[in-house]
Amino acid sequence: MKRAAPLLLVLCGAGCGGSQSVAGRDGVQGALIGGLFDVFLWTTAAVYLFVLAYLALALVRGRRHRRDRAGAQGEPAAQAERIWHIGLIAFAGATALILAGLTVATWLTDRALAEAGDAAPLEIEVIGHQWWWEVRYQDPVASRIVRTANELHLPAGRAAHITLKSTDVIHSLWIPNLAGKQDLIPGRIADLSLHPLRTGVFRAQCAEFCGLQHARMALDVTVETPAEFARWYDAQLVPPPAPTGGAALAGFALFQNRQCASCHAVAGTPASGMVAPDLSHVASRRTIAAGTLPTTRDNLMAWVADPQAVKPGNNMPKVPLTEAELAALGAYLETLK
């Protein structure tokens, strides 16, 4: 067990890199918090080393002292005592100074975080559901509002103001590479500012226990160049192409006439469900079921065939379908790009 401990520590280190990293400095907010973390880390490390060195010195000196004056208790020299006093006062003063310094650093970071917003940020609404994320991009022109699920696209170099809501229980949005976490509370509206600096693909995770499938409630965050983002946004505004080909057409008919359309929406079709992820461009997303499976035709079919096997307890029922129907649905879902 004791031998395993360092191994576990190494595992913790895995949290410091990659697409879901507390050490990531990929956004203004993350960088600010990271900077503060650095100040704390190096200051406290220095203090720690100093204390350890002092302890070692005291041990050495104490042993020597005992050897020199074995058996006799004597008053230390007056001069030595003064040095000790000054040392103690200096030590207390340094502690107070360091604490004050850290407080000021925290305060400055906090202020910088509050001021990190933009005059015209991208307005986004993120709504937590058990167990998936709904994302709505706001626009003054209502017909340019984009509704998607389980993916968040952001342009690098532009601030985004995220409004957070929940329809059922408390969730928490945490994109560690970009910013700290913020809770989504039913009946309340919270907000979070992001300002990604570098392009990249990140993973966000629900950070407040929200039920059976809390662990499988992830959000794919893609930070791309403004041009790429604009391209993605415009593509979201266009309904998916009408299905062509036998299997996809049959799948479309199944989608519209069977249980799917009761809860899901696909742009440009009568399916307008609100309580489940919008599937208009599901095949263009990296993952399905809130980061549970990579988006492939096989995975889409596996998910539809038995959602409860993939993510037990989620609200999508197992719809009785024949093999042929399942294949047709898979073919159709794959066209939703």
Added chain:
Amino acid sequence: MSSRSPASLLLLLLPVALGACDRETRDYRSRALQSTDRPAAFGGNAYHLAQGQRLYAWMNCAGCHAHGGGGMGPPLRDDEWRYGGRIDQLVATILDGRPNGMPAFRDKITEDQAWQLATYVRSMSARTRQDMLAGRADEPANVEPPVLDERKPVRRVTPGQDDATEE
């Protein structure tokens, strides 16, 4: 012996208390549908009742039946049933619809969802176990959670009776 016997008896009874640790299973694979006694398998299960309550909102039932008091559709809190109030009759009503306006939900929900919905609808008028009911109502108007009481008979007054005091 006499002094130890109550203690040992208690010790013997202790495992019985473990029975309380048996939680109701969340039957999200809908094994109840395979049960030979579906009314009991669905009707006595809090998970199915809660799922039915969620579906009641999701499938727009409240738009017509309100939260049991009715509107475009008849009330569901009373014990009057046009097409039968047994749970299997309710499932048939939900899945296949009825001629005077109840739409068919077959292919809009699955069969086990229909049973869950019927379980919730039954709980509006039947005396469902208190521990099965949801702790709070999900609807935004903060209506009281499902009722345990049956509907009070409505006293009707013919307008003519009031007339006596007039003119």
Added chain:
Amino acid sequence: MRSGANRWLLVVLAALILIVIAGAILLGAPDRKPEPALGDNADRLADLPQPAMRARPASWYDPPDADQWTMQLGDPSGTRFSPLADVTAANVGSLEVAFTFDTRNARGHEAAPLVVGDTMYVTTPYPNDVYALDLTRPRPTVKWHYQPRPLPASQGVACCDVVNRGAAYDGGRLFFNTLDGQAIALDADSGAELWRTKLAEINKGETITMAPLVAEGRVLVGTSGGEFGVRGSLTALDAGSGAVVWKAWSTGPDSDVLIGPEFRPFYPAEQGEDLGIHTWNPDGWRIGGGNPWGWISYDPELHMIFYGTGNPGPWNATQRPGDNKWTAGVFARDVRTGQARWFYQSSPHDLFDYDDVNESILLDIPWQGKLRPVIARPSRTGFFMILDRLTGQVLSAAPYAHVNSALKIDLETGRPVVNPEKMPRPGRVTRNICPAAPGGKDWNPSAFSPRTGLVYIPHLNLCMDEGEIDTNYIAGTPFLGADARMFAAPGGYRGVLSAWDPVANRAVWRIREDLPLWSGALATAGDVVFYGTLDGWFKAVDARDGKLLWRHRLSSGIIGMPMTYRGPDGRQYVAIFAGVGGWSGAIVAGALDPADPTSALGFVNALGDLIHRTEPGGKLYVFALPG
């Protein structure tokens, strides 16, 4: 001696306490005012307008053939005024029942019968039977009976009871609509069916409850279904053949809405291309409501029709961001081509189900020294709106009901200034929104009397709590996403009859009614105003000061529209349907459960007592002065 004094003191104290308790009980008792005695129930708030400052009918207004009643609002300008003057304020007190006609239908009867020549035409709620009564006999008999047999399933998609708002007569033909969405023309003499045109698909939640209007050989019919995500449309049918002449949608691209070069709306918010798409979330307009299920007025000089569009769908407003054009507003169209002339949106991005389908009364009002052609609209938002008939400009707006959902109407932009406190928020219940979802006034039409220059508005005094929830669109099921609970607005009374001066835009007098008013009003040249209450009182009040002159209790609550005609015997008759129902009376007609405050979309919470005060049953009552 001392003990005697003490005893007296105790007796006096006990008596005092008893009096206080009794007083508290009496004062604290539910505010159920007994029916007032004749004569004293109006609050007088202002003087009658001087003749020069009175609103008057449109310049072309030709008093309708006084002896007949050929359309629900009496005449194309929507006044519900009859020039008959045999029944006057002086003799109305002796009105008595001349005959009755039982429809054997227990749902809400909102229509008025029509009288043409010697025949009375009676339409009923679903199953929409039509009866022709021969008036030449002392006890009228059924001349013919027509049964359209609409689909029974249509009852399930009829929001707020299976009502029908009556027929229209033109050129020997009788036009009416069935609940399952068919417009039907009958030969008025024989009852033979001339044509029927299907205009709605009940599987998508579409129904028709409105009364058609006939103008320039076109029968105008609008859809219902604002609670089912039905995309509204108004269709003009050829009166002779039933063929569709034009069809104007209420949402979607300009080509569907019939917006072309003639469209000149007054305010910038209505100017732009394809606003019926761009003021909606993507695809929202396809299921966006805007059903013109109310009243249409017609100006023969301008060849224009005026009608309102219903609420956007769903009720949950956060689900449909944007202004949601062209819902909850008024359209002016060319009746010949259907092309829109102007549009005014009274409730942009409607939050509270404020359909704008109420009647448009065509008037001329003295305005800054000149007579100006306007339309007067007691709008569902609770504001009495005066709009320029030619441009759609808002000339004045004043609340006639208790309003807190909007602070005022901004006359610069024409838009209501929404009260931020009443903005709905997801997951929260917004409290005390006034007026409630049925608005300051619902469908029941007002009457205008040129003799007093006043509009008589039968309206509501209700507020509500409302909460929102995301809702799925499932064709043929309700598309609401909101829970409401209504209750009486400040004052505790739930209905009002307001006599409104549309020039000064203020009330002249007002009658407080315990129950919401859901019946239409009728004004006559005898200076009498008729209306009915939900508990079955048919009332006649003085058009000048609101004095209650006469009342009669009918067998069921009144939600119908009174009308008057001259019978073949030369006497003036007044007719009204009893038959409680509709949205307000659904608690009785549908036997709803008052224990659930959200029943009937929340109306039941305000009307739980109605089940003790009336019972269902459709019956036509016809009154006359003693022969």
